[in-house]
Structure formats: structure tokens, C-alpha cells
Amino acid sequence: xxQMTQSPSSLSASVGDxxxxxxxxxxxxxxxxxxxQQGPGKAPKSLIYAASNLQSGVPSRFSGSGxxxxxxxxxxxxxxxxxxxxxxxxxxxxxxxxxxxTRVEIK
Amino acid sequence: EVxxxxxxxxxxxxxxxxxxxxxxxxxTFNDYAMHWVRQVPGKGLEWVAxxxxxxxxxxxxxxxxxxxxxxxxxxxxxxxxxxxxxxxxDTALYYCAxxxxxxxxxxxxxxxWGKGTTVxxxx
Numbered sequence: 342x343x344q345m346t347q348s349p350s351s352l353s354a355s356v357g358d359x360x361x362x363x364x365x366x367x368x369x370x371x372x373x374x375x376x377x378q379q380g381p382g383k384a385p386k387s388l389i390y391a392a393s394n395l396q397s398g399v400p401s402r403f404s405g406s407g408x409x410x411x412x413x414x415x416x417x418x419x420x421x422x423x424x425x426x427x428x429x430x431x432x433x434x435x436x437x438x439x440x441x442x443t444r445v446e447i448k
Numbered sequence: 449e450v451x452x453x454x455x456x457x458x459x460x461x462x463x464x465x466x467x468x469x470x471x472x473x474x475x476t477f478n479d480y481a482m483h484w485v486r487q488v489p490g491k492g493l494e495w496v497a498x499x500x501x502x503x504x505x506x507x508x509x510x511x512x513x514x515x516x517x518x519x520x521x522x523x524x525x526x527x528x529x530x531x532x533x534x535x536x537x538d539t540a541l542y543y544c545a546x547x548x549x550x551x552x553x554x555x556x557x558x559x560x561w562g563k564g565t566t567v568x569x570x571x
Contacts, residue, residue, distance in 0.1 A: 342510070375557035384543060384561040385493065396559065428493055432556045435507040437495040
């Protein structure tokens with residue numbers, strides 16, 4: 342199975358900060374990575390697919406990059422509604438696997 | 449509007465069975481693969497099972513293989529998860545989710561999620 346390791350597991354940031362979350366795959370997965378945001382008490386929401394493609398309706402302050410084994414999700418200017426937990430997921434092979442999550446908290 | 453509504457969760461004893469349902473609307477259900485994903489309260493996401501649009505591809509997480517069965521009824525726009533031999537560690541919020549791949553014979557990611565249904569396994 343492909344393991345997805347996210348870092349950091351949590352971070353504190355202020356509104357307006359630039360935030361970067363990293364996800365590392367245990368083997369090369371091309372660009373078969375998706376990113377999700379989960380607000381408190383909410384279902385996950387799709388943000389990015391194929392490592393760098395923004396899902397329709399997602400603000401442009403979100404961006405993704407990477408290929409192979411290392412991927413990043415960047416929020417260019419953190420907004421109050423962005424405080425949430427973020428997950429990466431690989432879809433190179435079954436079983437599909439998620440990273441452990443990164444909690445973005447208010448500083 | 450694309451909508452997924454899960455039902456069928458509840459309290460069940462270890463070793464018993466439960467069947468979850470997911471009613472889909474707002475899209476052509478039989479054109480898309482579907483998934484079940486679960487989340488233990490306060491923990492991360494775990495993919496449980498996925499099924500291609502045609503049913504030709506079915507895949508499971510190792511933790512549920514042999515105990516859970518995913519199925520779909522395209523005429524009823526519904527996805528199911530039959531859960532047998534339930535264990536305490538199966539306690540979680542179970543999400544139904546749509547795959548964005550149109551009539552593709554593989555599984556990708558989840559672009560639309562339901563709100564989930566809670567399964568509690570306890571004696």
C-alpha cells in the first residue's frame with residue numbers, strides 16, 4: 342500500500358499568512374494526488390486534483406504543486422474560513438490512501 | 449445540485465451486520481464511480497471501498513476486505529455498503545462520495561461528499 346505522510350500535523354497561523362502543507366508518498370505516484378479541506382463538523386470538500394488543478398469554485402489563493410513523491414498545498418493568504426483540517430489522498434493505486442491530516446489553527 | 453444522502457447507520461453489537469445506503473441525485477449516477485470513506489471521531493479519513501460506474505471494478509481497504517461488500521443499483525440511483533462481522537473498530541462516521549471520472553474503469557478521488565451516517569459498534 343502507498344503511505345501518504347503529511348507535515349506538519351498542525352500549525353498556527355494568522356489571517357493573511359502564507360501557509361504550506363507537505364505530503365510525501367512512500368513511492369512515486371506521478372501527479373495522482375488530491376487535496377481536501379474539512380471544516381469543524383463538516384464533510385470534506387475537494388480542493389485540488391491531479392496535484393495542481395483547482396476544483397471548480399475553489400478560491401485562487403489555494404494552489405498545489407509537486408510530482409513523484411513530494412507534493413505541497415499552499416494557501417497564499419489565509420482567510421478566516423480556511424482554518425480547518427487538510428488531507429492529501431493518492432489515487433495511483435488501490436487501496437486509495439489519505440495522509441494523516443494537517444490542522445490549521447488560528448494563532 | 450449534486451447531492452448524496454447516507455442512511456442506515458446506528459448502534460449494533462459486535463459480530464452483527466448493518467447495511468448503509470446512499471441516495472444520489474443531481475447527476476447521472478450510472479456514469480460515475482462511487483466510494484465509501486469513514487472517519488473515526490477526532491481522527492483522519494480512511495477510504496473503505498470503491499466501485500466503478502459499471503461495477504466491473506470493485507476495491508476494498510484491507511481492514512474491511514472479506515467483511516464489507518459495496519454494491520450499487522443504478523436504476524435506483526443508490527449505493528450500498530453491506531457490513532458483516534462488525535467490530536468495535538468499525539465505529540465511525542461513514543461518508544458516501546462521488547468519483548469525478550466519467551465512465552472510466554478506475555477509481556480516482558472524491559469530488560462530492562455526503563454528510564455521513566454514524567455507525568456505532570458496541571455491546
